[in-house]
Amino acid sequence: MIYFDNSATTKPYKEVLDSFVKVSSDYFGNPSSLHSMGGQAEKLLSQAREQVASLLKVKANEIYFTSGGTESNNIAIKGAAFLNQHKGRHLITSSIEHASVREAMEYLEQEGYEITILPVDKNGIVSALDVEKSIRKDTILISIMQVNNEIGTVQPIEEIGKILKNFPSILFHVDAVQAVGKIPVSLYENRVDLCSISAHKFHGLKGTGALFIRDGLRLTPLFSGGNQERKMRSGTENVAGAVAMAKALRMTMEKSGVGIAEMKIIQNLLRRGLTDMEGIQIHTPERYTAPHILNFSLIGIKSEVFIHALEQKGIFVSTTSACSSKKKSPSKTLLSMGVPENLADSAIRISLSFDNTEEEAKAVLIAIEKIANQLRKVMK
Structure with a gap:
């Protein structure tokens, strides 16, 4: 074959599968439980968060575990739009985004938001100048993927980030699902506020991912529930998946x-x-x-x-x-x-x-x- x-999707590393089985078998406690088994699970979850953050060169409290890229994109886009609608209802994206970004934008458009969809050139690249020209007083979010999932073009994230340093009120979301492990992902340097990643694209397991949310930034949660992930993503955490993702990311970065x-x-x-x-x-x-x-x-x-x-x-x-x-x-x-x-x-x-x-x-x-x-x- x-x-x-x-x-x-990628084939999971054997070590990743082994870590998932080990945590699922030996540390299956609910991290919200007060007893020692819950404490062990919570410690493993915290360690996984710190490892992912360290590999992405960000703070641990900026990493939120999700079920993957689609959920991360939806939380970032809808959560930012809902929270900041009093500031404006204009969002900017491109014509080549993943369906989870495109359809999240279409949903918001039905809710009364205005979406500017930027074209790409013959090489499938968005113009940073077009991004700048599209900014309005009521623009609250710009969402541009880092690497296109179909043709592999790298978008001018660094240039857009430099432009947005002059617009501190506009949030910048980057879908980096196809970028992690293939090209540098520099969140602080590129002035990124929100960034989505998915474990099964770098030899982790399906159903695990993360959303980077810059320290101090708040979003409207999409789920109501038990206040897990600091109220951003309620639902009992997939501890084994998070540990496996951290291992997959470390192994990918090393290779x-x-x-x-x-x-x-x-x-x-x-x-x-x-x-x-x-x-x-x-x-x-x-x-x-x-x-x-x-x-x-x-x-x-x-x-x-x-x-x-x-x-x-x-x-x-x-x-x-x-x-x-x-x-x-x-x-x-x-x-x-x-x-x-x-x-x-x-x-x-x-x-x-x-x-x-x-x-x-x-x-x-x-x-x-x-x-x-x-x-x-x-x-x-």
Whole structure:
């Protein structure tokens, strides 16, 4: 098997699974309980919070555990909008955000908020100047992802952060789900107020994530309940998941130096190989791109057909983001870049992890060319 769909989810590290089982078996107490078993669980939760914060170079009290990127994005966007509606009801985002950001914005629009959706250029990059031009007196939140989950473009978070230093009342939310472990995530330096991460994108477990909320900032909680996570996210904490996420993040960061360099080599190998083939158009630009994603179209071949044909060879890739792949509609990201609908319908996303090899990439290139040729003969 060759697994090239790591942006959808990654395989958990064995050590991560072991830590989850250990905590679930031996420290299963509720961290809100007053007895010693509850105290042990609470201590492990605190240690996990401190580890995640240390790895992200922030304070422990700025890390709130959630169920993943979607929940973190919703808490950040809706929580900021609800709390600050007396200051204004204008929000800014981009046309290539993840569905959990896009649909949260659409929900707020139905509630009377005004949303400015910024376009991207042909490379899928938002203009920091467009962000600045869109700011109004009633702007309360800007939400821009750091790495696009479909084409891998890195957005100008640093430039936007510099602009927002002149607008201290505007909150800055960054969806860093595809960034952690692949490119630097500098929250303080980039003037980020809110940041979402998800453990299963860096070899942790599904159903675990975190939201960074800058110290001193308040949001309106979306859940009512037992006041866990300092009233920001009520519900009994997933202690084993949090411990496992902290371990996954530490292991990913430790591997990232060598791992990122190797992913870049593999990404370039794939790019060169695809460029040499007929009937292929690459959408991921060469510059301003994360090292783990490569998006391309096979002209005249539906992506679903091609994905299933590759699967027969034991190769796993994807179309759009995993959250949108079953909707049978062209990628909104590619359409926003100006890619024609017929090409967007033929798009394939390869996404790498530190575990992938050059040998796998070479085998995938051979399979892509062979299957594409076979399908085109059948279609004729």
